[in-house]
Amino acid sequence: MSKNNKNQFKPDYAVPPGETLLETIEAIGMSQAELAERTGRPKKTINEIIKGKVAITSETALQLERVLGISASFWNNLERNYQETVARLNEQNKLQKQVDWLKKIPVAILVKKGWIKKYTDKVQQLREVLNFFGVASPERWEERWLGTRVAYRKSPAFQSDPYTTASWLRIGELIAQKIDCDAYDPSKFKNALFKIRELTVQPPDVFQSEIIRLCAKTGVAITFVPELPRIRASGATWWMSPHKAVIQLNLRYKRDDQFWFSIFHEAGHILLHGKKDVFIEDDCKNSKEDEANRFASEILIPKTQLRKFIEFSDFNKTAIKSFASEIGIAPGIVVGRLQYLGKLQYNSHCNDLKRRFEWKNVAT
Numbered sequence: 001m002s003k004n005n006k007n008q009f010k011p012d013y014a015v016p017p018g019e020t021l022l023e024t025i026e027a028i029g030m031s032q033a034e035l036a037e038r039t040g041r042p043k044k045t046i047n048e049i050i051k052g053k054v055a056i057t058s059e060t061a062l063q064l065e066r067v068l069g070i071s072a073s074f075w076n077n078l079e080r081n082y083q084e085t086v087a088r089l090n091e092q093n094k095l096q097k098q099v100d101w102l103k104k105i106p107v108a109i110l111v112k113k114g115w116i117k118k119y120t121d122k123v124q125q126l127r128e129v130l131n132f133f134g135v136a137s138p139e140r141w142e143e144r145w146l147g148t149r150v151a152y153r154k155s156p157a158f159q160s161d162p163y164t165t166a167s168w169l170r171i172g173e174l175i176a177q178k179i180d181c182d183a184y185d186p187s188k189f190k191n192a193l194f195k196i197r198e199l200t201v202q203p204p205d206v207f208q209s210e211i212i213r214l215c216a217k218t219g220v221a222i223t224f225v226p227e228l229p230r231i232r233a234s235g236a237t238w239w240m241s242p243h244k245a246v247i248q249l250n251l252r253y254k255r256d257d258q259f260w261f262s263i264f265h266e267a268g269h270i271l272l273h274g275k276k277d278v279f280i281e282d283d284c285k286n287s288k289e290d291e292a293n294r295f296a297s298e299i300l301i302p303k304t305q306l307r308k309f310i311e312f313s314d315f316n317k318t319a320i321k322s323f324a325s326e327i328g329i330a331p332g333i334v335v336g337r338l339q340y341l342g343k344l345q346y347n348s349h350c351n352d353l354k355r356r357f358e359w360k361n362v363a364t
Helices: 015-025 032-039 045-052 058-068 072-096 099-104 107-112 120-132 140-146 158-162 160-179 186-201 202-216 256-272 288-298 304-314 317-326 331-340 349-353
Strands: 220-224 233-242 244-249 280-281
Touching: 015 032, 015 058, 015 072, 015 349, 032 045, 032 099, 032 233, 058 072, 058 107, 072 120, 099 120, 107 120, 107 160, 120 140, 120 160, 140 160, 158 160, 158 349, 160 220, 160 233, 160 244, 186 256, 186 288, 202 220, 233 256, 256 288, 256 331, 280 288, 288 331, 304 317, 317 331, 317 349, 331 349
Parallel strands: 220 244
Antiparallel strands: 233 244, 233 280
């Protein structure tokens, strides 16, 4: 989130260092010609410095220190502050013409959730949004999030509202940056998934932090970011670096069967697909999504065990709970799988075996 710069004074005008230089030599009765002679600078150069047409270089600052007895750092600081102010005022004029771009960004939502501050000045609000996304300008934002090289721009979920979806992804990115991870190790990550599978019987206040801890030790950052309005993404997977992967979950699904399947689906993308791939889950069907689905299905309920259960069970609550206990997962996951396979109706009496999660330790 943005730092509070409320008390920082930023003038809306720029005073060239030459004005201070002129006041200084006039105060001691020195002419521009004499200053030029004493410093060894051409008269024209001294005059242009005073008029703000030429910058005070580090060499000139040292010469002014010798002649005027005022430290070189003073003149260097004057010049640096002047150049910074000029650049900021030029940026102000440019951003003033771009404030309408803010209408595309879910500013009110980001303010409400505490990720950015609210400003009445539109240019300042634009700066705040650019700071949040970590880009220098709206043009850089468009290139960063919508450019032709962006892997996920063709995702239906991203296309439905790219600006809100990008905001959601950026929140996940900021959270992931703060998660200290070991270098990615695929074998360690796969082993961690079996430990995570054992957590499916636990409540969120137990498994949530443990999932983050287990995955971080394998080079995968897990972020829990509730969905924003108007986005269709149920999860996302990408690589922050060759040594650090990110799984972002939006908690769109409140039931345990959907939540756990989503985690293992995203894990499948990491283990099965390339580090340049970015996945935004949106119910889109393709070969890689099918592979991730099969991976999640097999880890949660191995098909050999599921086949045997289906063959000999009448799918009552007692049988489902017994089977879930036998294979070490939450019974709601079994119910969800049976419903997906058409063995149980979605309005079945077994729905009460699914747990509804209440999330606490998530990004707001």
